[in-house]
Amino acid sequence: MPIRDILLALLVVAIWGFNFVVIKLSVEALPPILAAAFRFSFAAVPLIFFVKPPKTAWWMTAGFGLSFGFALYSFLNLALSAGMPAGLASVVLQVQAFFTMLIAFFFLNERPRRMQIIGGAIAFAGIGVIAIERLSGAALGPFVLTLCAALAWGFANVLSKKAGKVNPIAITVWGSAFAALPLFGLSAFMEGPGALIDAVTAPRWSTVGLIVFLAYPATLFGLAVWNWLLSRHPASIVAPFTLLVPITGLVSGWILLGERITALEIAGGALVVVGLGATVIKRRRPPINPILPEA
Incomplete structure (x- = not known):
């Protein structure tokens, strides 16, 4: 994996780590499903009027949007709204x-x-160390919801890979459109249509700022780069980079939300870094020496 692609992957996971704090703040300002609906509607409009659909089967774009946008963020936002700490969510989701x-x-x-299997096991052990340390403060329900969000993300990664080398902006924008409509429908069903009316007729600029960050740096930029990386490299190489998200998520939660970071969590984060290094470093085969003719 070229150093440029590694740096892009690291930038995305840094944004996505901070993203958990912003999501936590957004579900405190808005009903959780409605917050997700606004996020993906902002990501889709107005770009959908200028970006052509991706050159792949429509069901792949729809499936990507429904798995990454609708399913992942329905589960995740509900988990955070139900009390899942932002730092812990960033860990479990990986x-x-x-x-x-x-x-x-x-x-x-x-x-x-x-080496990917060994590195994944090491990194997963690090996630387990952090999660065990933090799980005492989270209920089982939010934890299970976050695991469901992680499963939805796994399907989204594979669908993006299956779509091939398509325009990453196009699949992000059109996938966001496929996510936004059912999210608004689910919000109206679960949270009532009055929530949407109140949010539109009496908007708060702080809330709008949260949605703008979620829609553009975290979704359009982050997801477009992520899809581009998945189109160039095996999913098993790209996906483990997100194991660094818990580190930026924990630090962001500590600085902005006052969530505590312990020595055990730091040790778990170190294991994540070691495991990630093992998964992305490809062992070079020794050169084959030519057979020299006998003198």
Whole structure:
């Protein structure tokens, strides 16, 4: 994986780590499903009028939008609204890397290398260390909702890979449109149509700012770059980068929300870094020496 692509992946996961704090603030300002609906409607409009649909089967674009936008953020926003700490959510959601490897194995026939399996196990142990430390403060319901969000992200990663080398902006914008409509419908059903009316007729600029960040840096930029990386590299190589999201998520939660970081969590984060290094470094084969003719 070229150094440029590694740096882009690191930038995306840094944004996505901070993204958890912003989501937490957004679900405190708005009903959780409505907050997700605004996020993806902002990401889709007005760009959908200027960006052509991606050159892939429409059901792949729809499936990507429904898995990443509708399913992932329905589950995640509900979990955060129900009391899941932002830092802990950033940890648990990274189980998606292993869901991605498993789903890609069955549907894309991608077989992870031995070092990827070893590195994934090390990183997963680090996530487990952090999660065990933090789970005492979270109820089982929000934790299960976050695991469901991780599974949805795994399917989204595989669908993006299956779509091939399509325009990453196009699949992000049109996928966001497929996510926004059912999110508004689910919000009206669960939260009532009055929530949308109140948000539109009496908007707060602080809330608008949160949605703008979620829609543009976190969704359009982050997801477009992520889809571009998935189109160039195996899903089992790209997905483990998100194992760094818990580190930026924990630090952001500590600085902005006052969430505590312990020595055990720092040790878990170190394991995540070591595991990630093992998954992305490809062992070079020794050169084959030519057979010299006998003198």
